[in-house]
Amino acid sequence: MTINRGPIDLAGRVVLVTGGAGGIGGEVAVQAAAVGATIAIADRAVNDSPDGVLARIRAGGGTVEAFVGDLGDAADAARVIAAVEQRFGRIDGVANCAAIMGFGDFLDLDLAAWELMLKIDVMLVVHVCRAVLPGMLARGSGSIVNFASRLAETGSVEAPHYAVAKAAVVSLTRSLAQAYGPGGVRVNAVSPGTTNTAMGRDVIDSAAGRDRATRIPLRRFVTPAEVASTVVFLLSDAASGIVGQTLQVNGGELMT
Numbered sequence: 001m002t003i004n005r006g007p008i009d010l011a012g013r014v015v016l017v018t019g020g021a022g023g024i025g026g027e028v029a030v031q032a033a034a035v036g037a038t039i040a041i042a043d044r045a046v047n048d049s050p051d052g053v054l055a056r057i058r059a060g061g062g063t064v065e066a067f068v069g070d071l072g073d074a075a076d077a078a079r080v081i082a083a084v085e086q087r088f089g090r091i092d093g094v095a096n097c098a099a100i101m102g103f104g105d106f107l108d109l110d111l112a113a114w115e116l117m118l119k120i121d122v123m124l125v126v127h128v129c130r131a132v133l134p135g136m137l138a139r140g141s142g143s144i145v146n147f148a149s150r151l152a153e154t155g156s157v158e159a160p161h162y163a164v165a166k167a168a169v170v171s172l173t174r175s176l177a178q179a180y181g182p183g184g185v186r187v188n189a190v191s192p193g194t195t196n197t198a199m200g201r202d203v204i205d206s207a208a209g210r211d212r213a214t215r216i217p218l219r220r221f222v223t224p225a226e227v228a229s230t231v232v233f234l235l236s237d238a239a240s241g242i243v244g245q246t247l248q249v250n251g252g253e254l255m256t
Ligand SMILES: NC(=O)c1ccc[n+]([C@@H]2O[C@H](COP(=O)([O-])OP(=O)(O)OC[C@H]3O[C@@H](n4cnc5c(N)ncnc54)[C@H](O)[C@@H]3O)[C@@H](O)[C@H]2O)c1
Pocket: 018, 019, 020, 021, 022, 023, 024, 025, 042, 043, 044, 045, 069, 070, 071, 072, 073, 096, 097, 098, 099, 100, 101, 120, 124, 147, 148, 149, 150, 191, 192, 193, 194, 195, 196, 197, 198, 199, 200, 201
């Protein structure tokens, strides 16, 4: 098969995909591998079944390895990223897809729910960025793509802790972009609308979800592949002028 690389080419690049065993992360890994990247998948567990992400990438002739750990733990995140750098020599791009979702009215959420949400959906991103940035700055180049959510902009009655965590990721993205742009590292975020993965499926399949879809300009929710192609674009030099931005991929449901 001939791959039309167009301007999006990650040949020779090492891309770390956190949450790469998940719905969107898996698609990012497959699409990045298809345009030449060597892929390191970091997740709490990685399925190596024939239809899993590792097999899909290897079937396409790509190079991929799994690194298992809890990236919400600072020491484990540092260990995983050191292992990736040791195995592949460098990390040129990061897609920070790993996250958890949760629901609960503000007055029903206990402190443990808040602490877990902030530990995973904010501090995980902090741990990963702290670990990868020194190598990127030493080489004078790199691209980090963090994951926000439409709810970072809108707020959420049903998931206020998740909305807060994702708003923090948007702010962190802007801070890192300003701090490390001069060192050649671009930091951006992708903000998906509800997407058909383990995380988004229940909402999409609900009566409220079907009703919502009738008001989305595209008249449907976006797919993991549509979110992933935006991430791969941001990882690549095709996005060389894009810094500190949060790109919305939501079929037009939210326009910023
Ligand atoms: N699916 C949606 O509707 C939607 C909407 C907006 C934003 N997002 C965001 O997109 C990103 C990808 O979501 P998805 O839909 O693919 O979800 P997913 O649940 O399919 O994948 C998330 C992955 O992150 C991993 N992960 C979670 N905690 C981890 C930890 N401590 N250490 C290592 N790995 C960990 C999980 O094991 C899982 O494989 C997330 O940041 C999510 O918040 C998703």
